[in-house]
Amino acid sequence: MNNLKTDPNKLKNEEMILNMGPQHPSMHGVLRLELVTDGETVKECIPHIGYLHRCFEKHAEALNYQQIIPFVDRMDYISSMNNDHVFVMGVEKMLGIDQTIPKRVEYIRVLVCELNRIASHLIAIGTYGMDIGAVTPFFFCFKEREHILNLLEWASGARLLYNYIWIGGLFYDLPIGFEQRCSEFLTQFKPKMRELDELLTNNSIFISRTQNIGVLPLDVAINYGCSGPMLRGSGINYDLRRIDGYSVYPELDFEIPIGAGKMGTTGDCWDRFDVRVREISESIKIAEQCIERLTKELKRSPEFDPRAKLPKKLIPKAQEFYCRGEMPKGELGYYFIADGKSDKPFRCKARAASFSNLSVLPELAKGAMIADLIAILGSIDIVLGEVDR
Amino acid sequence: MNEKISHLIKESFGEQAVISTDFSGLQGTIVVQTNLIADICLLLRNHPTCYFDYLSCLSGVDLGLEKNQFAVVYHLSSITLGYQIVLKVIIDHPRDTPQLPIVPTVSQVWRTADWHEREAYDLLGIYFEGHPDLRRILCPDDWEGYALRKDYVAAESYGGLKINGEVKTNE
Numbered sequence: 001m002n003n004l005k006t007d008p009n010k011l012k013n014e015e016m017i018l019n020m021g022p023q024h025p026s027m028h029g030v031l032r033l034e035l036v037t038d039g040e041t042v043k044e045c046i047p048h049i050g051y052l053h054r055c056f057e058k059h060a061e062a063l064n065y066q067q068i069i070p071f072v073d074r075m076d077y078i079s080s081m082n083n084d085h086v087f088v089m090g091v092e093k094m095l096g097i098d099q100t101i102p103k104r105v106e107y108i109r110v111l112v113c114e115l116n117r118i119a120s121h122l123i124a125i126g127t128y129g130m131d132i133g134a135v136t137p138f139f140f141c142f143k144e145r146e147h148i149l150n151l152l153e154w155a156s157g158a159r160l161l162y163n164y165i166w167i168g169g170l171f172y173d174l175p176i177g178f179e180q181r182c183s184e185f186l187t188q189f190k191p192k193m194r195e196l197d198e199l200l201t202n203n204s205i206f207i208s209r210t211q212n213i214g215v216l217p218l219d220v221a222i223n224y225g226c227s228g229p230m231l232r233g234s235g236i237n238y239d240l241r242r243i244d245g246y247s248v249y250p251e252l253d254f255e256i257p258i259g260a261g262k263m264g265t266t267g268d269c270w271d272r273f274d275v276r277v278r279e280i281s282e283s284i285k286i287a288e289q290c291i292e293r294l295t296k297e298l299k300r301s302p303e304f305d306p307r308a309k310l311p312k313k314l315i316p317k318a319q320e321f322y323c324r325g326e327m328p329k330g331e332l333g334y335y336f337i338a339d340g341k342s343d344k345p346f347r348c349k350a351r352a353a354s355f356s357n358l359s360v361l362p363e364l365a366k367g368a369m370i371a372d373l374i375a376i377l378g379s380i381d382i383v384l385g386e387v388d389r
Numbered sequence: 390m391n392e393k394i395s396h397l398i399k400e401s402f403g404e405q406a407v408i409s410t411d412f413s414g415l416q417g418t419i420v421v422q423t424n425l426i427a428d429i430c431l432l433l434r435n436h437p438t439c440y441f442d443y444l445s446c447l448s449g450v451d452l453g454l455e456k457n458q459f460a461v462v463y464h465l466s467s468i469t470l471g472y473q474i475v476l477k478v479i480i481d482h483p484r485d486t487p488q489l490p491i492v493p494t495v496s497q498v499w500r501t502a503d504w505h506e507r508e509a510y511d512l513l514g515i516y517f518e519g520h521p522d523l524r525r526i527l528c529p530d531d532w533e534g535y536a537l538r539k540d541y542v543a544a545e546s547y548g549g550l551k552i553n554g555e556v557k558t559n560e
Binding site: 003055058094222224225236321333337349355356360363389 | 414512536
């Protein structure tokens, strides 16, 4: 056996090394966990990542800003719109055109991002149920997600990797009839969320599998740089959409769900799960407000061109900028260094939410049972495309 | 606030601790002495005026072949007070030096730094002194070279297998 961090010769008598992954559905991609176990108890957990490393940062140094967007799509491939949005915001801020973006463009961006957020959370919820043995919610969630993917495909032409939000504008305006079909979807989707609550969130088997498991205290969460539902599940009201107030989020009315230890200790797996479920309802609220504005004061007009503000010359001044935003998994940040001469970034580092969220796993896994480890990992909601970049 | 933080560092570690400051851009940057970075971070995390409890991002940077310098950039933010600041250390490092550039670790201040420093070590070859577990994280353990350095030449083969095709850029 090689590629182990633990030395097998130094194990105690009752200890055993167990290799989990990289090829297993409950590893959410290609994550490999090296476990030192004592019977059913995990003594140590060492994640090995990098199986999906595609050198995003190296590629970014050879491409201009507009060309990087398809690469950004492929980082967290189930919420591409959100990745694009943060990236585009950063570049626009560096160019100094962030105040000139038309309102309609901003509202469309937020609308598609929130739809994508719902889709991402539906995957998190569905696969989490499946991880701990409930297969029905998986199909239930994927059925609804399919509607969202169809809508986004209609707008952008792609099912998952959209390349829809461009620097200074959009690929195209929304297709005619999009707003109506979208609100029809939201109307039929809302009661489905209540069904999901009955099916999974308040299911006593599910609760007993997740309550008091993987408790993440708030100070540990902050120290490990956790963000998104991970951090909010531990009971802090911290959402960058509210803190930074970027795009048109300050004009929208939504709440930030936080974990309160309803089923046990604050910061357990159930809390994190519940934050995601309630965030879906908030995203529905945001999407409805966006649609209302897009059909009333920001109505489509034949003169409106979402590409009108696209910069002809895309060369930012020499500067450094760290742009952050809230994606479904947490804080996504891009650190740009522009040299002021070329249209390519000198350095473009991505701070992925899943990367930092996953780094807390060894802490949570210590002393847990192996079956609970799967429950903990599922509640972190990682996407390996983003962890490895 | 930026001025206050820079003043706080100077007050605690002497005038020479802060090498330069730049508060004109979008985000305030303070360049500090490399050997003091861990102590400065600990101070900024614990001090009641700033309370930077959250390390957003830690990135290693190769500043180019002409400069022969490496940098490590720390993006701190305070959840309680809502401030952000950028700390930076710059290390001179001629290309032909066999050793890696050395920076003290901050992983004991924020655990976030643990994996981020491993990533900087993996991709840029910056050695973080005192790091508990400095191994490669994204590339395989037996990978040669540091991919994000500006003078990196793409490997021709790995594990006995040839890597086909030239690495093309859009120049």
